Amino acid sequence: MPAIPDTDLLERYEQNPVITAADIPFTCNTVFNGSPVKLGSEYLMLLRVEGQHGYSLFALARSQDGYRFEVEDRPVMAPVTEGPMARYEVAGIEDPRITVLEGRIYVVYTAFSGYGPVMSLATTEDFHTFERLGVISEPGNKDGLLFPRKVGGRYARLDRPIGNDVGSVWVSFSDDLTYWGDSRVVITPRQGHWDSYRVGGSAVPIETEDGWLEIYHGVKMTSGGPIYRAGAVLLDLDDPSVVISRSDVPILAPRTDYERVGDVGNVVFASGAVVEPDGMVKVYYGAADTAICVATAPLAEIIAVARAGRR
Amino acid sequence: MNTKISKNIVRRWAGNPVISIRDLPFHANDVHNAGAARHEGRYVLLVTIENLRGDCSIFRAWSDDGRRFEMDPEPFLAPSLDGPFAEYEGRGVRDARITPFDDTYYITYLAESEHGFRLGLAETRGFEEVVRVGLISEPDTKNGMLFPRRIGGRFVRLERPREGGNIWISYSDDLVHWGGWNVVMTPRNGFWDYDRIGASVPPIETECGWLLFYYGVRNLPGGPLFRLGVAFLDLDDPSQVVARSNVPVLAPHERYERVGDVPNLVFSCGAVLSEDRSEVEIYYGAADSCICLGTVPVEELERTCAAARAAGDD
Numbered sequence: 001m002p003a004i005p006d007t008d009l010l011e012r013y014e015q016n017p018v019i020t021a022a023d024i025p026f027t028c029n030t031v032f033n034g035s036p037v038k039l040g041s042e043y044l045m046l047l048r049v050e051g052q053h054g055y056s057l058f059a060l061a062r063s064q065d066g067y068r069f070e071v072e073d074r075p076v077m078a079p080v081t082e083g084p085m086a087r088y089e090v091a092g093i094e095d096p097r098i099t100v101l102e103g104r105i106y107v108v109y110t111a112f113s114g115y116g117p118v119m120s121l122a123t124t125e126d127f128h129t130f131e132r133l134g135v136i137s138e139p140g141n142k143d144g145l146l147f148p149r150k151v152g153g154r155y156a157r158l159d160r161p162i163g164n165d166v167g168s169v170w171v172s173f174s175d176d177l178t179y180w181g182d183s184r185v186v187i188t189p190r191q192g193h194w195d196s197y198r199v200g201g202s203a204v205p206i207e208t209e210d211g212w213l214e215i216y217h218g219v220k221m222t223s224g225g226p227i228y229r230a231g232a233v234l235l236d237l238d239d240p241s242v243v244i245s246r247s248d249v250p251i252l253a254p255r256t257d258y259e260r261v262g263d264v265g266n267v268v269f270a271s272g273a274v275v276e277p278d279g280m281v282k283v284y285y286g287a288a289d290t291a292i293c294v295a296t297a298p299l300a301e302i303i304a305v306a307r308a309g310r311r
Numbered sequence: 312m313n314t315k316i317s318k319n320i321v322r323r324w325a326g327n328p329v330i331s332i333r334d335l336p337f338h339a340n341d342v343h344n345a346g347a348a349r350h351e352g353r354y355v356l357l358v359t360i361e362n363l364r365g366d367c368s369i370f371r372a373w374s375d376d377g378r379r380f381e382m383d384p385e386p387f388l389a390p391s392l393d394g395p396f397a398e399y400e401g402r403g404v405r406d407a408r409i410t411p412f413d414d415t416y417y418i419t420y421l422a423e424s425e426h427g428f429r430l431g432l433a434e435t436r437g438f439e440e441v442v443r444v445g446l447i448s449e450p451d452t453k454n455g456m457l458f459p460r461r462i463g464g465r466f467v468r469l470e471r472p473r474e475g476g477n478i479w480i481s482y483s484d485d486l487v488h489w490g491g492w493n494v495v496m497t498p499r500n501g502f503w504d505y506d507r508i509g510a511s512v513p514p515i516e517t518e519c520g521w522l523l524f525y526y527g528v529r530n531l532p533g534g535p536l537f538r539l540g541v542a543f544l545d546l547d548d549p550s551q552v553v554a555r556s557n558v559p560v561l562a563p564h565e566r567y568e569r570v571g572d573v574p575n576l577v578f579s580c581g582a583v584l585s586e587d588r589s590e591v592e593i594y595y596g597a598a599d600s601c602i603c604l605g606t607v608p609v610e611e612l613e614r615t616c617a618a619a620r621a622a623g624d625d
Binding site: 084087114115116117118134135136137138139140141159161162163164165166168170172173174175176178179180181182183185188 | 398424425426427428429445446447448449450451452470472473474475477479481482483484485487488489490491492493494497
């Protein structure tokens with residue numbers, strides 16, 4: 001089933017998916033929600049790999065062009081079994097998000113256990129050894145994203161707690177990356193829209209002249225289950241709790257077989273983006289919780305869709 | 312027969328309830344969950360009152376003897392109507408906990424809005440003026456309270472995030488930014504506190520550790536059963552439980568605890584330690600419909616916890 005042409009702003013890479021379980025050198029169930037970063041001319045991507053046992057860990061993939069990836073033989077980050085984080089990672093580590101901040105590489109990830117999902121922070125120099133910096137949220141929180149620079153003198157993050165049964169995007173601030181506060185709600189679900197059920201941050205915020213561009217995911221609940229789509233929102237550069245404008249329509253929605261069929265069907269879940277020197281954006285996304293794909297659009301056009309929306 | 316039924320070590324005041332809606336100078340749905348303190352020799356309660364429309368505010372009541380209280384006609388802390396707090400208090404403020412801290416009092420309260428439940432922090436010197444410090448959590452979390460002094464140089468709080476039903480601890484240098492989250496206590500399989508727990512009274516410093524009254528919930532076919540338990544936390548590292556009672560110290564037995572808006576519920580938000588530090592006066596909401604008083608010697612709480620430890624139950 002081919003994609004319906006000219007519907008979504010983002011253009012799918014024609015050889016999608018770029019990484020599937022068949023590309024993982026060790027036995028696993030699925031691979032999805034990878035976080036990319038371009039260092040020099042090399043693309044690195046931390047992959048969420050769900051093992052056959054059912055919990056997730058991270059593998060590392062490398063690429064020279066952002067499309068053809070080679071996955072390393074062994075996982076690079078797995079749940080710890082000792083130390084203070086062990087009790088919070090019993091059920092796996094999920095959804096890594098890489099932010100390069102003041103020259104250091106940080107990974108925000110979801111630690112999962114019977115205590116509930118908590119946002120956790122780690123740092124790495126080589127993508128093989130990860131120093132855990134601890135839990136940085138109350139439980140029941142996911143989709144943590146660190147801004148790539150201080151905002152208003154403090155570090156800032158987006159996350160997705162559940163309040164009153166509603167999943168919204170919140171912003172919090174910190175002087176030291178350990179202690180967080182001043183939390184405020186930023187983006188809430190919109191009644192009647194494609195993002196009416198739940199929203200969450202997806203890609204690390206991209207600084208533009210028009211504001212922080214946040215590619216987020218919106219969920220609509222149907223009788224057949226949820227539909228996950230990607231949208232774009234612009235946040236104020238100095239105060240990211242302020243929404244400048246937000247796309248009325250998704251920039252990518254599940255239409256192809258690999259997005260519609262998988263462990264969780266009807267999911268495109270953006271998990272990172274790379275802005276190329278020519279202004280093209282490569283958006284990486286998990287498809288149907290089963291594969292990693294990429295789709296592209298000019299940065300200016302994504303911003304235009306976000307700007308065309310209302311607040 | 313009485314001795315066999317009334318096994319709770321907290322003794323109820325014979326004049327219970329201390330405050331019911333009949334004692335209010337206005338109409339209300341119910342009155343429950345009071346933070347408590349003793350200020351300049353007088354008792355003060357910060358009481359949650361649900362108005363007829365259905366949303367809550369926090370009212371102040373004074374007493375000379377801790378038994379007969381006089382309720383203010385106007386709220387001490389009402390939902391913010393404008394400013395940064397308004398968006399998060401649109402559905403009410405309630406469940407105040409008072410923590411004496413140096414020469415001031417911190418009040419943690421529950422801010423409820425369309426965005427969920429968050430912890431609010433306010434400060435008062437003498438319960439005349441109250442100043443909001445900030446909203447110090449993300450949603451959904453309840454039952455937040457501060458320890459009465461810094462520990463290891465930092466402010467410390469307990470809370471009960473909705474996710475998981477456990478008691479968590481976190482730390483702060485400035486009361487605004489919080490971190491170092493860790494689980495302190497979890498529900499116990501098969502026990503009276505099987506389904507979820509939460510801290511009740513801001514911790515009280517004793518020789519045996521931080522005395523923590525907490526509530527435990529067991530879900531039954533007729534609804535939840537809320538009871539009061541007790542634990543001691545390590546003085547230097549309050550994320551560590553020293554001992555925890557294996558039985559509730561107070562459970563709904565009396566009619567005013569069994570019958571009301573939320574039946575079968577005792578729920579404390581505040582307690583006052585006697586001058587000689589030997590006895591605790593516990594104020595508790597009963598059936599979400601009135602405020603009651605119970606007393607218990609600290610020594611008995613220690614014995615209960617030690618027995619649980621000896622039995623390997625804590």
